[in-house]
Amino acid sequence: ELAVLDILVSSFSIVIIVTMAHTTKQVGEVGTLESKLYFLRDGQVISPFHDVPVWADKSKFIANMVVEIPRGTNPKLEINTKEFMNPIKQDVKDGKLRFIHDKYPFNYGALPQTWESPEFTHPDTQAKGDNDPVDVCDIGSKLGVTGEIKQVKVLGVWAMIDAGETDWKILAIDVTDPLAEQLHDIEDVKRLCPDRIESTFTFLRDYKIPDGKGPNKFAFEGQLRDRAFAVVIIDECYKHWAEHLSAEKSALSRFHTTQGQPGYLSHDEIKGRLAW
Secondary structure (H helix, E strand, O other), X not given: OEEEEEEEEOOOOEEEEEEEOOEEEEXXXXXXXOOEEEEEEOOEEEOOOOOOOOEEEHHHOEEEEEEEEOOOOOEOEEEOOOOOOOOEEEOEEOOEEOEOOOOOOOEEEEOOOXXXXXXXXXXXXXXXXXXXXXXXXEOOOOOOOOOOEEEEEEEEEEEEEEOOEEEEEEEEEEOOOOOHHHOOOHHHHHHHOHHHHHHHHHHHHHOOHHHOOOOOEEOHHHOOEOHHHHHXXXXXXXXXXXXXXXXXXXXXXXXXXXXXXXOEOOHHHHHHHHOO
């Protein structure tokens, strides 16, 4: 169940990233309302929301990122937190598949095992969470694939306020990127690739303008906060996810395959409910 994904070699260190091998299963035709992308481990369905650990190696600030929207594309794909086993689906608005006007200039996805609680008002944003996992913007050069679970180095975070809700945006880079070993915090990004900060922030701020809405607002006057603050936010949202997993009631789908945790289902039970 464990597989070595990458070995990164530099003159300073050898870093071995270990991750749980997984595949995906497409159900329904891509680009239709019926399209669903499920996640499997050893041929068995798992939840990308609950069964994938948030940290790949916390001591090195390396997190697991579930890629939803690859760079250069614009269908609004996301982990469906309310559907059984949380497949990736395209967002729907007014009965139609949703597309963002501009294509994403970065790989976009989510941190598993995190949740921005709508029951918690963050003191720095004065807004409640948006009821979703924490979002990640991977500024690496490698093109992501929808359903890929990649390892990314956490670099910083923006506090976006979307429709009055806290919507954290983690800035990160794929650990296999040639620049990754030189980037450790936002000061490194500002020094080596400031254009990537600018293009990422500009997109996040302005992507709703073509739809007739104003620019998104941000706490901290739009400043990118450092890695240490980003880790605090991730850990805070992990705590909210863990607490919610055992809450008495929820509108989210909390079924998963991790034994000993509330919401556990066997693979046979999952097969029976999916019926495919």
